Amino acid sequence: xxxxxxxxxxxxxxxxxxxxxxxxxxxxxxxxxxxxxxxxxxxxxxxxxxxxxxxxxxxxxxxxxxxxxxxxxxxxxxxxxxxxxxxxxxxxxxxxxxxxxxxxxxxxxxxxxxxxxxxxxxxxxxxxxxxxxxxxxxxxxxxxxxxxxxxxxxxxxxxxxxxxxxxxxxxxxxxxxxxxxxxxxxxxxxxxxxxxxxxxxxxxxxxxxxxxxxxxxxxxxxxxxxxxxxxxxxxxxxxxxxxxxxxxxxxxxxxxxxxxxxxxxxxxxxxxxxxxxxxxxxxxxxxxxxxxxxxxxxxxxxxxxxxxxxxxxxxxxxxxxxxxxxxxxxxxxxxxxxxxxxxxxxxxxxxxxxxxxxxxxxx
Numbered sequence: 001x002x003x004x005x006x007x008x009x010x011x012x013x014x015x016x017x018x019x020x021x022x023x024x025x026x027x028x029x030x031x032x033x034x035x036x037x038x039x040x041x042x043x044x045x046x047x048x049x050x051x052x053x054x055x056x057x058x059x060x061x062x063x064x065x066x067x068x069x070x071x072x073x074x075x076x077x078x079x080x081x082x083x084x085x086x087x088x089x090x091x092x093x094x095x096x097x098x099x100x101x102x103x104x105x106x107x108x109x110x111x112x113x114x115x116x117x118x119x120x121x122x123x124x125x126x127x128x129x130x131x132x133x134x135x136x137x138x139x140x141x142x143x144x145x146x147x148x149x150x151x152x153x154x155x156x157x158x159x160x161x162x163x164x165x166x167x168x169x170x171x172x173x174x175x176x177x178x179x180x181x182x183x184x185x186x187x188x189x190x191x192x193x194x195x196x197x198x199x200x201x202x203x204x205x206x207x208x209x210x211x212x213x214x215x216x217x218x219x220x221x222x223x224x225x226x227x228x229x230x231x232x233x234x235x236x237x238x239x240x241x242x243x244x245x246x247x248x249x250x251x252x253x254x255x256x257x258x259x260x261x262x263x264x265x266x267x268x269x270x271x272x273x274x275x276x277x278x279x280x281x282x283x284x285x286x287x288x289x290x291x292x293x294x295x296x297x298x299x300x301x302x303x304x305x306x307x308x309x310x311x312x313x314x315x316x317x318x319x320x321x322x323x324x325x326x327x328x329x330x331x332x333x334x335x336x337x338x339x340x341x342x343x344x345x346x347x348x349x350x351x352x353x354x355x356x357x358x359x360x361x362x363x
Contacts, residue, residue, distance in 0.1 A: 277289060
């Protein structure tokens with residue numbers, strides 16, 4: 001497909017006359033659209049003039065049907081595939097063999113050093129990040145569809161909320177609804193927490209914790225569509241919340257909404273976090289906002305950009321997609337998080353996840 005060709009061409013322009021080696025699923029998926037079960041299942045070699053995917057017999061049929069921008073070659077073993085790549089490389093004389101050290105095992109690195117011993121090895125951490133951080137139209141469409149699936153699943157799931165249902169049962173119901181709505185799966189372990197346990201930012205659902213009357217409920221969930229992720233959090237109430245719960249909820253909502261209204265291209269990553277954090281600090285809950293505002297979203301649930309008070313550099317650019325997820329977590333009381341998926345455009349931020357209300361909801 002043409003967008004995979006564009007991505008390969010952009011990569012070659014970053015480092016001309018080089019050979020690129022990829023062993024991880026995320027990189028192979030981004031550059032060819034093909035995903036296998038494990039990172040080690042396949043070698044993608046991108047030469048200056050063509051690309052090759054060496055894959056074993058378990059995947060060869062699917063790979064040949066699905067890949068258009070790389071030659072698919074059956075690998076008897078991956079050691080033999082590396083030798084095959086090295087032989088072709090010797091005829092083209094590229095300047096470097098480039099790989100991402102963050103996405104290769106130590107044994108994989110040793111194999112690279114052995115096979116390409118006579119050419120300069122160049123590790124480039126985050127090799128594809130400059131390309132992946134700006135989403136193209138195809139990626140935005142897939143993320144948008146993943147969001148729509150997650151939204152539909154959420155509304156079906158909350159029909160099951162009633163006294164006596166466990167956190168684990170609600171998690172399972174949401175996972176089922178995500179697949180029923182067209183998602184490949186949930187993009188991560190769903191967080192389904194009730195009452196005081198909602199103060200755990202990444203708590204694990206329990207089968208022993210049952211929903212009660214007048215309960216606060218936090219659901220952090222996502223869906224995967226054609227390998228792309230959504231990531232949404234909503235906090236709502238079974239029965240009337242206390243006045244303090246209302247106050248905290250509305251504070252988090254203001255922080256979330258301020259980001260949507262105020263961020264635009266060229267705002268620094270650190271400033272994005274500050275916009276939300278200022279609202280929470282002003283309300284007296286600053287020490288209870290214990291994590292960064294958000295993260296990039298795409299083939300991975302967590303990827304660049306990182307919207308953090310520790311972000312030393314980086315600014316928003318059109319095409320970036322990231323989460324806006326302020327939260328307040330009061331230990332042993334309750335917690336509130338509201339999370340949206342935002343797209344930066346020339347005109348500002350667009351909330352892709354606007355299909356689920358953020359008004360204080362009582363069911």
